[in-house]
Amino acid sequence: MGLCQRWRRLRLPGLQTCRLHTAAVPAPPQWLAERLGLFEELWAAQVKKLASVAQKEHRTIKISLPGGQRVDAVAWSTTPYQLAQQISSTLADTAVAAQVNGELYDLERPLETDSDLRFLTFSSAEGKAVFWHSSTHVLGAAAEQLLGAVLCRGPSTECGFYHDFFLGKERTVRGSELPALERICQELAAAAQPFRRLEASQDQLRQLFKDNPFKLRLIEEKVTGPTAIVYGCGMLVDLCRGPHLRHTGQIGGLKLLTAEYTRRGFSEVKTPILFSTKLWEVSGHWEHYQEDMFALQPPDSDRLSSSLSDHATSHPADTLALKPMNCPAHCLMFAHRPRSWRELPLRLADFGALHRAEASGSLGGLTRLRCFQQDDAHIFCAPDQLETEIQGCLDFLRSVYTVLGFSFRLALSTRPSSFLGEPCLWDQAEQVLQRALEEFGEPWELNPGDGAFYGPKIDVHLRDALGRPHQCGTIQLDFQLPLRFDLQYKGQAGAPERPVVIHRAVLGSVERMLGVLAESCGGKWPLWLSPFQVVVIPVGTEQEEYAREAQRRLQAAGLVCDLDADSGLTLSRRVRRAQLAHYNFQFVVGQKEQSKRTVNIRTRDNCQLGERDLTEAVQRLQELQNTRVPNAERVF
Incomplete structure (x- = not known):
């Protein structure tokens, strides 16, 4: 069986209540039952061996805890979880793993020697990785039980995880199967299945995974010592270094989001896809990580598009974030927890796909599409920071266009007849933009009455090789979104104040910019953009x-x-x-x-x-x- 076959990649977010669907779970495949039976035999032998070692040695070891505290423990018997319970019930509830003499460690794995012990919670990068990687095992178990899937890889990423598995050359997950798969994931999580760590020899590994060619290849290529680690969780047995959560009940509720296939085999897609409620509710991390509800997706893999995207997000102050909803999404991110004046300016950028209901007669090549990408950014700042931030946007715009080889024309668009808000705010905003343009030093013109209904703006116009004008970049002030979303921050005096939003796009539509570039280059792309270098x-x-x-x-x-x-x-x-x-x-x-x-x-x-x-x-x-x-x- 080849590795470059079709795969299913499933992404799971959380924080949504999912309705359970009734569906009969088929009897597990024979190979799965055999694997579990062998694991149980090996597990029973390991438990017996460890008990014998603990009884034979029966020695006391010294454990150094955070804060300088030192306690006694029993070798091969006392676990980090037991010590966490002695320290506090809160720590025992929120800890996801331990660090023993610098090594990541299961909370239920007995300590062996004198140790420097630290506890990991979800607030640490290592803790998140343990939490998310444990969740992949839940999905893998569900896929094996319901679909008979042959598992490949299920790693954690920086903000979540994914799982790759094989269903056959032409087999894919049908939409009707997702509710049942989701139900099994939830049931496995609710069952609080323990994660059991087994040390197995290479011969035992090959016997355990004799029906999985992908695991056999990993064993051949990656297992260089006499033994390796296998984890059992419910009916799942998987080759894995660990560590893991104590049990699946720490994960909370799961919900399937998408499934897709690829022919790339061991490919890596670093996309945030899992969000789970229970641990965050217990440990108080949910509010801090609510912003991760939105997923960062890379732009189209085409070299031109990705090169442009990389170039247009190289502003050192930008925080790359999140897939679309654009203005409202970024406002929700700002509002999801109390903000201080020390956090401002807060800059968020988005390369997500957008859709517009353009009339068919207005569509044209790459310059006007119904679906397109835009380097959409929003800067939340205090009123006295406006001029500096606008100047920074203009400088960034000039640096990008210089590299692309474009000259540009700037226009200040002022208050339209259908404006919202107070005239005095509009006057103030227009004066800020005008001062920034004058200090910028490039020619600009006034475009009276052409501002957006929520604020004045600076529009950036280019001309392609055929002399056609295109509006690409834009810098817009907005006083209305902060009002409508009731955005506030604590000012230096301690009183609540309202931020101002700057909408900023440099390329504008990436597709439109590519069209203008294509006309300008005539096929002779600069080296850094060229698909034929x-x-x-x-x-x-x-x-x-x-x-x-x-x-x-x-x-x-x-x-x-x-x-x-x-x-x-x-x-x-x-x-x-x-x-x-x-x-x-x-x-x-x-x-x-x-x-x-x-x-x-x-x-x-x-x-x-x-x-x-x-x-x-x-x-x-x-x-x-x-x-x-x-x-x-x-x-x-």
Whole structure:
């Protein structure tokens, strides 16, 4: 069975009450029952062995606790959880794992020697990883029981987890199966199934997972010692280093969100997908993490779009956050807990997908779409911070457009006839924007009455290669959202004050910006944006291996590099083909270059840069890409 088959990736958020669906759970597959039976045999033998060791040694060990306290414990008997109970019931309830002499440790795993013991709660990065990784086992158990899934990987991510598993070449999870799968996840969590840690030999591992080719491959590649760790939880038995929660009851309620498939096998998608109520309610972390209810999704994987996105979010003050709902979502994030004047300005950015009900006749290429991405940002600041923040937005906008090679025109749009709010606030806001524009030093014009109903704005206009104008970036002041969402922060004097919101987009619609760039570049993309950066061309078959080495070196440096070893074409034809495809650079390697470990470099405009050392050439291209120069071919 190949690894690059279809997978199901399931994402689970929480904090939503889910209705239980009745559905018959099929009898577990034979291989699952056999695996569980073997695990129980091995577990019983381990318990017996540990009890014998504890009885034989029966020695006291010294445990150092946080705060300098030292207590006695019994080797192979006392657990971190028992010590947490002695300290306080609150700690026992909120601890998710322990750290013993710097090693992550299960709370129910007996201590063995004198130890420096620390407890991990959900407030720590390690604690979150334990909590979320334990939750993947719940999903894996449900998928095995209901679907007969063959499990692969279920890692935690920075803000959640996912689980990959295999159902067959063409099998996918049907929508009608999700409620039943969700019900089983909830039942497993409610059952408070303990996580049991088993140390197994390589032969035992291979026997446990004889029906799972993915685990067998992991055992072959990753298990280098005589033993490895397996965890049992209910009917689930999985290869895992741990540690885990004491039992599934600490997880709370789960709800399935989405399922999708990929052919990439052991792929990693770092997406926040799990949110669970119980632990947060007990430990008081829910309010602090409510903002994580929104998930960060990367933009389209296309090189052009992702390069633009990376460039437009490189402002050091921006906090990348969250998938769409844009203005209301960011307001909810601001309001989810009390704020202080010390937190301002608070900057949130979003590259989420947006939808507009555009009339079909108004749609056009990439410049106007019904679904698009926008580098949407909102800055919550105090009134006396407005001018500085606007100036920062303008500086950021200029730096981005300079790299993209665009000149731009600015317009100040003032109060429309259908405005909301007090005229005095509008006057104040327009004066702030005007002062910022004057200090910015670029030409601007007044656009009376064209502001948004909630506040004045600065619009940014570009022209493409055909002379067509496009509104891309915008900077808007908003006094209405803070009122409507009752946003407040504690001022320096202690009294509640209301922030001002700045809406900021630099690229505007990413798709529209790509369209304008495409017209402007005419297919000759700058190196840092180009989908065709370098092609290596061997003169003859004797140089093909060296050419492949050069290709690997370039790819390892993060450059897009292809190889043209087509022996059916002459060297000049292959060079010409690369230039017509607009590869920024062609690296030609012949016998001389191979012997000297050099490359002969040409540009897409047939400028011959001559022979260069391979290592130096790779480093130079990497430098030119990282600095986003617009004319890498000329300054190489």
